[in-house]
Amino acid sequence: MKVYDAMGREVATLVSENKTQGTYTVKFNGADFSSGVYFVRMQAGDFSQVRRMVLVK
Secondary structure, three states: OEEEEOOOOEEEEOOOOOOOOOOOOOOOOOOOOOOEEEEEEEEEOOEEEEEEEEEOO
16 A cells, blocks of 8 residues: 555555455554645555545644
């Protein structure tokens, strides 16, 4: 699971290891980031999903 800024640059990696099937919670601390739109990319095997996140300070 990685976080990208609006320009497509990777700004954080939240999870980088393989996980077994199940439900997980990941905390994101945006204290070091400016307000704006970010994208979170989740990938598992052939599955990939991108979600938009708005950070407001």
